[in-house]
Amino acid sequence: MLQNTVIAGNTLATWGMAFAIACVAAFVFLLARRVAVSRLRALSKRTATHLDDVAAAVLANTRGFFIAALAIRFGAASLALPAVWSARLHTVVVIAVFAQIGLWAATAARLLLVRYRDEKLATDRSAATMVGFLQFIVLLLLWSLVVLLALGNLGVDITALVAGLGVGGIAVALAVQNVLGDLFASLAIVLDKPFELGDFIIVDDKVGSVEHIGLKTTRVRAISGEQLIFSNADLLGARVRNFGRMYQRRIVFSVGVTYDTPRVELERIPALLRAAIEAEDKDTVRFDRSHMSGYGAYSIDFESVYFVTSPDYGIYMDAQQRILLRVHEHFEAHGIEFAFPTQTLHLSRAS
DSSP: OGGGOEETTEEHHHHHHHHHHHHHHHHHHHHHHHHHHHHHHHHHHHOSOSHHHHHHHHHHTOOHHHHHHHHHHHHHTTSOOOHHHHHHHHHHHHHHHHHHHHHHHHHHHHHHHHHHHHHHTTTOTTHHHHHHHHHHHHHHHHHHHHHHHHHHHTTOOHHHHHHHHHHHHHHHHHHTHHHHHHHHHHHHHHHHOSSOTTOEEEETTEEEEEEEEOSSEEEEEETTSOEEEEEHHHHHHSOEEEGGGOOOEEEEEEEEEOTTSOHHHHHHHHHHHHHHHHTSOTTTEEEEEEEEEEEOSSSEEEEEEEEESOOOHHHHHHHHHHHHHHHHHHHHHTTOOBOOOOOOOOOOOOO
16 A cells, blocks of 8 residues: 555655654644743733843744754654664754754843843943944854854864864964954953043044944044044054043133233233133133233233133033123223234434
């Protein structure tokens, strides 16, 4: 009869039974995944902890190839397969199992790191870069471990492999030392935090706001609109002026008056300059000093210093404008003239 036909050492009836077992196993696994994910998601809505969200996402990332490999393994248990077929089936199942374990672990690591980043972003803007770097390192180590374990279960001598990878790693490191330099520079930026996302920085003659810190490059949005891309190693070796850390501005400005200004008015000028500055809101502008600073080529110079307690450039410029207009008003009221470049020619008649 047809069902007694033998194929690869098993009758058609046995093959049919194995196929049925595999189908039932696949259905059970799919149903179990669906029920478990549904219940975990329902539970996550009722609890404050995020661990059940992670568990639901991990189970939801159970791939079809893993379920198919397990189902085939269950079905094949009823078959008397040749040794070669059994070895190949074992290899497929081992690869599928370890690949799935790697996907589960990678999903859990990614979600936990993203959760950590979201919690830290409110107080630490560099958390995004730090999490990106950690995610790269964790996934690299994780998949390396998964591959080594899978190879070990397949009978490969991983001791010799690890030794070979060590030698090869040195060669690769020498070949990509510039990339590794940028990678470790990124780590230094994350840990030392010379600047963070959103900081306004000046590097040489380049000016802009930091909008991305990556593993190899840092991107800065210039004030003229274009994006500037710096290598992390070059950026870390440069002198960076970080205006994002500024908590106040020290402003120095000078005015010059003509040499024919009466001495009485010269003595009054520092007080007029001080009054112009102190007329500002004391919570925003703090007067420091105002003095006659010297004799210039065509003017008598006065220097004033004050502090703007806000790092905002617009607030500083608004205060500076009001102060300068107030100085002009005070000088007009006392008949004091501003100096401008002039030359005076004295002629004498020969006797």
